[in-house]
Amino acid sequence: MPQLQQADLRNRLLRALAPEDFAALQPALRPDDMAIRQILIAPRTPIETVHFLEAGIVSVTNDGARGRVEIGLIGREGLVGAAPILLGDDRTPYTHFVQAPGLMLSIEARVLLGVMEERPAVRLPLLRYIHTYFAQTAHTAFANARGNTAMRLARWLLMYQDRSDGDTVMVTHEFMSLMLGVERPGVTAALRMLERDGFVRKHRGLVEIVDREGLLDLAGDSYGMAEAEYDRLIDGLGDDGGIPVAPS
Numbered sequence: 001m002p003q004l005q006q007a008d009l010r011n012r013l014l015r016a017l018a019p020e021d022f023a024a025l026q027p028a029l030r031p032d033d034m035a036i037r038q039i040l041i042a043p044r045t046p047i048e049t050v051h052f053l054e055a056g057i058v059s060v061t062n063d064g065a066r067g068r069v070e071i072g073l074i075g076r077e078g079l080v081g082a083a084p085i086l087l088g089d090d091r092t093p094y095t096h097f098v099q100a101p102g103l104m105l106s107i108e109a110r111v112l113l114g115v116m117e118e119r120p121a122v123r124l125p126l127l128r129y130i131h132t133y134f135a136q137t138a139h140t141a142f143a144n145a146r147g148n149t150a151m152r153l154a155r156w157l158l159m160y161q162d163r164s165d166g167d168t169v170m171v172t173h174e175f176m177s178l179m180l181g182v183e184r185p186g187v188t189a190a191l192r193m194l195e196r197d198g199f200v201r202k203h204r205g206l207v208e209i210v211d212r213e214g215l216l217d218l219a220g221d222s223y224g225m226a227e228a229e230y231d232r233l234i235d236g237l238g239d240d241g242g243i244p245v246a247p248s
Contacts, residue, residue: 004029004105011052011105012077016125016234024115025122029105034058034098040080041096049106050081056102057163059179060137061095068095069181072137075163077230083130085109086116086123099179100164128233136226143222149182150190154218156180157200157209162227167209194218 006022009015014022034040034056041047043063051058053076060072071094074080084092090109116123143152156179160169173191177184191207194200199214200207209215216223 010054010076013125014052021119021122024119028107028111032104032106034102034104036098036101038098043093043095044091046090047081047109050085050109051104051106052079054103057100058096059099063095070179073159086126125234132226132230135229139226147222149186150193152180153190154215155223158215158223161209169207
C-alpha cells in the first residue's frame with residue numbers, strides 16, 4: 001500500500017498537524033471504506049478503533065424507546081470517537097453510523113493515545129475539535145428548541161452540504177424525519193416550502209441544493225457558530241473542501 005502523504009489528505013485534523021506529528025501517526029493509519037448504515041461505534045461498548053474521515057458522513061444518534069434522533073454530524077473535519085477516547089473514557093451512550101458512504105483512516109485508540117503521550121502537540125487540535133463538536137451539539141439543541149421544521153431542515157441541509165462534495169443530498173423523507181425527530185408529513189411540508197422558495201429541488205431519494213444563501217437566511221442563527229469556532233481553533237485551515245462559515 002502506498003504511504004499516505006499528508007498533503008494529499010482531506011481530513012482537516014490530520015492536515016492541521018505539524019509534519020513531524022503526522023509522521024508519528026502515519027504508520028498506524030489504515031484506509032477503510034465506509035458503507036452506508038455501517039455502525040462504526042455502538043452505544044455502551046468499548047471503543048477500540050477511532051476514525052479520521054476522508055469522505056462521507058457519520059451521524060451520531062440517541063436511540064431511545066421512542067425512536068432515533070440525530071444529535072451530531074461528522075465529516076472530513078472530524079474524528080469519530082474523539083470525545084470519549086481523549087477525555088478518559090472508552091465508550092459512549094450514542095450510536096455512530098455511516099449516513100453517506102466514503103473513506104476513513106482508522107487507527108487503534110490505544111495507539112493514538114500512545115502517540116499523544118509521546119507527542120503532546122498532537123492532542124491540542126483533537127481537543128479543540130471536541131470543543132467545536134460540543135458547540136455543534138449544543139446548537140442542535142438550540143435549533144430544536146427555537147426553530148420550526150423548515151429552519152431545522154435548512155440547517156441540516158447546510159451541514160450535510162458542508163461535509164459532502166457537491167450540492168446533492170442523498171436522503172429520503174423518511175430518513176430526514178428520523179434524523180430531525182419530526183413526523184414525516186412535517187418534513188414533506190418543509191421541503192415543499194424550500195422548493196417553492198427556490199432553495200432546493202426535490203428528486204426521488206435526493207435533494208438538490210440550488211440556493212445556499214437562501215438556506216443560510218432561513219437557518220439564521222441556528223447555523224454558523226460551531227463552524228466559526230472550528231475555523232477559529234483548528235490550525236492548518238484554508239484547504240479546499242473546508243467547512244464554510246455562515247455570514248455574521
